[in-house]
Amino acid sequence: MKPIWSGSIQFGLVNIPVSVYSATRSERTIFHLLHKTDHARVRNQHVCELEGKVLSNEEIVKGYEYEKDEYVELTDEDFKKVAIKSTKVVEISDFVEYQQIDPAFFDTPYYLAPGKSAAKPYALLREALANSAKVGIGKVAIRQREYLAAVRPHNSVLMLETMHFADEITSSKKVELPELDTRIDKRELKVAEQLVEALSSEFDPTKYKDTYREALLELIDQKLRGGTVKGPARPKVAATKVVDIMDKLRESIKEAEKQKKSRAKPATKKKASKSRAA
Numbered sequence: 481m482k483p484i485w486s487g488s489i490q491f492g493l494v495n496i497p498v499s500v501y502s503a504t505r506s507e508r509t510i511f512h513l514l515h516k517t518d519h520a521r522v523r524n525q526h527v528c529e530l531e532g533k534v535l536s537n538e539e540i541v542k543g544y545e546y547e548k549d550e551y552v553e554l555t556d557e558d559f560k561k562v563a564i565k566s567t568k569v570v571e572i573s574d575f576v577e578y579q580q581i582d583p584a585f586f587d588t589p590y591y592l593a594p595g596k597s598a599a600k601p602y603a604l605l606r607e608a609l610a611n612s613a614k615v616g617i618g619k620v621a622i623r624q625r626e627y628l629a630a631v632r633p634h635n636s637v638l639m640l641e642t643m644h645f646a647d648e649i650t651s652s653k654k655v656e657l658p659e660l661d662t663r664i665d666k667r668e669l670k671v672a673e674q675l676v677e678a679l680s681s682e683f684d685p686t687k688y689k690d691t692y693r694e695a696l697l698e699l700i701d702q703k704l705r706g707g708t709v710k711g712p713a714r715p716k717v718a719a720t721k722v723v724d725i726m727d728k729l730r731e732s733i734k735e736a737e738k739q740k741k742s743r744a745k746p747a748t749k750k751k752a753s754k755s756r757a758a
Contacts, residue, residue: 481501481502482501483499483500483501483593484500484501484502484590485499485500485568485622486498486499486500486568486595487500487567487568487569487570487620488568488569488570488595489569489570489572489592489605489616489631489638490569490570490571490572491571491572491573491616491618494601494605496594496595496598496601496602496605497594497595497596497597497598498570498592498593498594498595498598498602498638499592499593499594499595500590500591500592500640501590501591501592501593502590502591503589503590503591503639504588504589507690507693508693509693509696509697526540541553541554541555542554563624564621564624564625564626567620567621568620568621568622569620569621570616570618570619570620570629570631570640571618571619571620572616572617572618572631573617573618573619574616574617574618575609575612575614575615575616575617576614576615576617577613577614577615578613578614578615578632579613581615581630582649584644584649585628585643585644585649586630586641586643586644587641587642587643587644588641588642589639589640589641590639590640590641590642591634591637591638591639591640592631592637592638592639592640593637602638605631605638606633606636606637606638607633609631609632609633609638610633615630615631615632616630616631616632617629617630618631620640620642627642627643628642628643628644628645629641629642629643630643667726668726668729671726671729671730671733672729674729674733675729675732675733675736678732678733678736678737678740679736
């Protein structure tokens, strides 16, 4: 795996050279727009709304809409005046408790590896963060954009996570909730907690599959082989009514306990064949 870029972590007078690696990969299925009659690729074009003609790149400028349909034009020289130097230095300004950070702030994770002669200070920072349950918060400038970022331990490596700035997080108060009687019955709450406990387990990310992507690739494979395309059966799920929520909770607990018991049963050992040679 090749690094995306190399830079350094900086806090106080300490500078630790690091290489940055992508921690995720996209498994999204990519589709192209085609002309239905001949399967030729359909290309996007820039068309002037007033004249209706296709424009070349030389005829297009960038503009900021400050009022409805009113724009101020920005040139390359304007952008150069406010350009951020791509230093590729993660400048840590604060160390905060990881539990204090709302998960909504985190965006994209990257792995950090120590650069040349940086193994010891790298390991020292990793252990200090792990022992204190804290993360380093700072900013990093990459590709003409400034990011808020967190540096934290992740198993045996350090991880860099780009973050959203505070003004990029939409307040949950803007979510429109229905004005209903939401008083919680203690009995219902107790049964709901029992269901949560019955469905509790250790987090194992490998057991969660992208079933839609798998079904989509299977469908594509069927079409390539000229077979009949069959869609999966979709069970109808009725919404749980308030009047029978206790019954549904209890039924769910029983089903969850039954599944746990079936998973806990040891596999039956096959008897050794008597025909084995002595």
